[in-house]
Amino acid sequence: MKVTAFIRKTAAKNNVTDLAKVYFRVRDTGGVDIKAASELSINPNHWSAEKQGYKPRIALVSDEKRMAFDKAIQEITHLITKEYYRGVDGAWLQNLIEEYRHPNINSRGGNKSEIYCLTYQIQKYIDETPLAQDSRDHHLGNIDKISRYERFQHEIMHRRGFRLCVDSITPEDLRDFKTWLQEEHLYGERYPLFYKDIHPTKYSQIRSENSITGYFQRMRTVQKWCVKKGLTRNNPFDRYQLAPPMYADPFYLTLEERDKVYNADLSALHPANAVYRDIFMFQCLIGCRVSDLSRLTKANLVDGCIEYIPQKTKGVHANTVRVPLNQKALAILERYKDLETSLLPTFCQFTYNMKIKRILKYVGIDRKVMTLDPKTRQEVMRPLYEVASTHTARKTFIGNLYKQVKDPNLIASMSGHVEGSRAFVRYRKVDDDMKKELVNLLD
Structure with missing residues (x-):
């Protein structure tokens, strides 16, 4: 009885992206000749029929991957040799190969x-x-x-x-x-x-x-x-080494930019844009996550404040966040006072993100901000409206408050961050104005 591994596919000489599935073949006296596919795959130009594995010195493949692949070929070949008996068929071979990768997958039931x-x-x-x-x-x-x-x-x-x-x-x-x-x-x-x-x-x-x-x-x-x-x-x-998360410095709307959006005339756009502008501005004024914003009802309005328990951190602590409403926030709520239970109109988060970008572009919020390219992780400059999202509202609330009071504990009590949160540290970027204030202390 003889067991061999082989592939059925070829590729152009310089093609290093195509993959071919590895098959196993069992031949024995009496006309036995059965084949079955495995989950292993390899670029045809890297396959050695003689070695039944990777060719030596393949520069584009790590030693770890090459050795693991060759080891798998050898182990499956050994398993087939060990378990083979007269009378088996292609289904037996296929199940045995699957068992190698997923132990007992066919016998557990x-x-x-x-x-x-x-x-x-x-x-x-x-x-x-x-x-x-x-x-x-x-x-x-x-x-x-x-x-x-x-x-x-x-x-x-x-x-x-x-x-x-x-x-x-x-x-x-x-x-x-x-x-x-x-x-x-x-x-x-x-x-x-x-x-x-x-x-x-x-x-x-x-x-x-x-x-x-x-x-x-x-x-x-x-x-x-x-x-x-x-x-x-x-x-x-x-x-397995997990890539650590990387973040650029937080960007957000200045108070002047926020007010420009708040007061903008959007009558030339579809009426839905004005509604989404109100939702965005209200979020900028209370700083909650969008998941909490979508759950707010009139029951969360208590004595001129918004009260809620943040969903993200309630498993860690169930502290109630209480944010007083200023006149701008109260004016927005007044427009939707006829809603039965909700504070604001219901919205789709995907549409909400799209509308934020469109509204900011229309209003002219095009200041360049530093962001990380999602693929290269390199810093790139982009117009604020291109990268704004629902979380920009939260950062606008936190960033502008911190510039005014510089008290992370007080701000965290209104943002819903867990005490000592590493995420909150990112909002505390020291800007040039704060640096100038510190330097002036030396005069």
Whole structure:
């Protein structure tokens, strides 16, 4: 009996992007000749038929990846040799190869095997752990991305049975998943049939390194939770370096820019723009997160103040945030006093972000600000209206208050930050005016 690994695809000499699936073939006396595909793949120009693995000295492939690939080929070959017996067929070979990557996937049985899927465990984590709604939504977003990635592997990469499982996921799996996350914005045009029923907002934007780090931090949380429960001893994050988040200095509207937007005549635009302007201005005046803004009702209006418990941090503490309303904020609420229970009209966050950009551009808020390119992480200058979002409102509230009172504890009591929050430190950028005040103390 002889076991060999082979590929069925070739590529142009300089092509280093195409991938070919690795197949295993078993031949034995009596006419036995069965084949089955594995989840392993390699660029055809890197494949050595003689070695049944990578050619030596492939410059574009790390030693770690090359060695892991060759080791997998050898281990699958050994497994087939060990388990082979007369009378087996192609289905047996396919199941055995799948078992190598996902132990017991075919023998656990329906519901039991599902337990080991990462998406299943993320949902269990959501169901069994007290989480703020924002955190729940982020974890649900991970389920959506991982599920789409797995379906992509099945339908586009032809990796039958591929799943990310808590007991078998590897650092190499994490690297492959990160690459897919970075490149998915290109796939809508490349694979239109696959994406025809998926809303473009889920895949068409370039994902920043900070966003991807956030996805992976949540995956790591769930993986550690599975280890703690005794479901697995596997934790690939012990051997995977997460990229640390990077942030540019916070940018926000000055009080003059804010008032320019507040007082702007938007009658030439669709009436909805004036409504979104009011929502944006109200958020600038109370500094809450957009997730909290969307939940505010008339019950949150108490003695001329807005009172609420921030959803993001209620799992850490449930302190009530109380923000007095100034005349501008009260004037906005007066326009919507006829609403039954809501303080402000309901809104879609995606549309809200788009409207903020359009309104600021129309009003002429085009001051250049420093931002990080989401792909290169290099600093670039862009007009404020291009990069403004709902969070710009929160930064406008915090940044301008800090310039006036410079008391982080007082401001944090109105912004809903946890005491000692690392995120809050980013709002405390020392600007030139503050530096001049300090220098003047030496006169």
